[in-house]
Amino acid sequence: MYYLNRVNICNIQVDGYSFDEVVDLIADRAVSRNAPQYVVTPNAQHIVTLQRDAHFREIYRNAFLAVPDGVPLLWAAKLFNTPLSGRVNGTDLFEQLCKISAERGLKVFLLGGRPRAADKVMQVLKARHPSLNIVGTYCPPYGFESDSIELQKMNSAIVAAAPDILFVGLGAPKQEYWIYENYLKLGVPVSIGIGVSFELVAGMVKRAPRIMQKNGLEWFFRLIVEPKRLWERYLIGNTTFIWLVIRQKFSLLKLI
Numbered sequence: 001m002y003y004l005n006r007v008n009i010c011n012i013q014v015d016g017y018s019f020d021e022v023v024d025l026i027a028d029r030a031v032s033r034n035a036p037q038y039v040v041t042p043n044a045q046h047i048v049t050l051q052r053d054a055h056f057r058e059i060y061r062n063a064f065l066a067v068p069d070g071v072p073l074l075w076a077a078k079l080f081n082t083p084l085s086g087r088v089n090g091t092d093l094f095e096q097l098c099k100i101s102a103e104r105g106l107k108v109f110l111l112g113g114r115p116r117a118a119d120k121v122m123q124v125l126k127a128r129h130p131s132l133n134i135v136g137t138y139c140p141p142y143g144f145e146s147d148s149i150e151l152q153k154m155n156s157a158i159v160a161a162a163p164d165i166l167f168v169g170l171g172a173p174k175q176e177y178w179i180y181e182n183y184l185k186l187g188v189p190v191s192i193g194i195g196v197s198f199e200l201v202a203g204m205v206k207r208a209p210r211i212m213q214k215n216g217l218e219w220f221f222r223l224i225v226e227p228k229r230l231w232e233r234y235l236i237g238n239t240t241f242i243w244l245v246i247r248q249k250f251s252l253l254k255l256i
Contacts, residue, residue, distance in 0.1 A: 006066070007082045009073055010047050010244040012057075014066050018085040022067050022093065027100045029064070030164040030189045038063055038179045038191040041090045043070030044219075044241040045233055046172060051244065056173045059180045064190070067093070071216030072238070076245045080252060089213070091197040094167055095125075101165060102129035109161050109188070110137045111154070112169035113198035121202040136161040140170075145178065158186050166191040169198045 006013035017025065029037060040046075040063045050056050060066055067088035068074060077084045101108050110118040118137035125132055138157050144150045158166065166188040168175045175193035183191050199205040207213075208221035223234045 007077045007080070007084055008248075009042075009076050009080070010051065010241075010248055012042060012047055012050050012060060012066070014042055014068050014073060014077070014084065016084050017065070017067065017088070019088050019092070019096075021085070022065060022088050023096050023100060025065065026097060026165070026190050026192070027104060027106070030101075030106050031104060033164070033189050036183045036187055036189060036191070038183050039065045039067065039193075040176060041067055041069035041088070041093070041193065041195075042073060043068075044072045045070075045237045047073070047244065048237050048240045049173060053173065056176065059173075059176050062180070071214075071218075072241060075216065076248075079245065079249055090192075090194045091200050091207070093192070094194045094197045095201060097165060097167075097192075098125050098132055099129055102132035105131075105133070106164040107133045107135045107162065108165045108167060109135055109158055109163035110167050110169070110198065111140075111158070112171075112175065113139060113196075114204065115139055117169070117198040117202055117204055120204065121198045124202055135163050145174065155182060155186060158188065162187075164189050167197070168193045169195060171195055 006015055026039060040060055050060060068084050069088060069090045071087055074084050074087055098108060100106070110122060112118070113121070116139070118139055122134050122137055126134065136157055138154055140150055140154055144154070166186070168179055168191060170178060170193070172193060172195060175195070179191045179193060196205055200207045206225060208218040212218055212221050219234045219238065223231060
């Protein structure tokens with residue numbers, strides 16, 4: 001395995017590994033059980049949030065991998081003449097890592113998601129991969145991050161289960177905040193924030209058709225499905241991302 005230079009997208013460093021290379025890197029680290037690390041999955045919304053959130057930027061700087069979850073990042077990198085190897089979609093990564101975990105005897109833990117989402121996706125994944133060892137699921141209640149007793153209960157469950165990979169579906173940047181604060185004390189080889197992936201794989205939230213995913217329109221599909229919850233994130237957030245990319249492009253051209 002060789003290491004590629006990271007690509008600068010709006011002052012955020014994104015790894016240029018392909019999807020398969022990312023899967024191999026994560027699986028190898030999980031098998032080796034070296035010092036705990038975590039993976040972040042930047043998309044356009046992350047890039048926008050990172051511009052104003054210094055703690056989020058610190059979390060990104062210390063990540064084992066920062067892999068491009070959104071197609072707009074691929075477009076931006078190409079515009080800057082520093083193309084990435086391809087999209088590393090968080091939901092696809094979750095599913096493939098579960099497949100590899102079943103094959104290599106790795107233990108996984110599912111944290112977060114909507115009520116019953118983790119348990120439902122566990123059933124789906126076990127039906128696909130009977131040998132997959134899901135050593136625990138945990139769905140914390142709303143406001144758990146301010147409840148010291150609940151936080152201790154969560155951490156104790158994870159430590160007792162001793163997974164090799166921890167999938168965290170708490171939404172960004174909450175999941176990244178929690179991972180960064182806890183990954184060292186938990187001792188899990190790899191932790192990954194995967195947003196709404198439990199719900200998508202379990203069929204609780206409908207995923208965009210493959211053609212929309214490939215053409216960077218998954219956000220539009222989700223906006224149609226959940227307009228009240230997502231309109232600000234996508235309409236305002238995507239517009240801001242486009243402006244940030246334009247600014248960087250013109251800066252690279254030394255026109256401003």
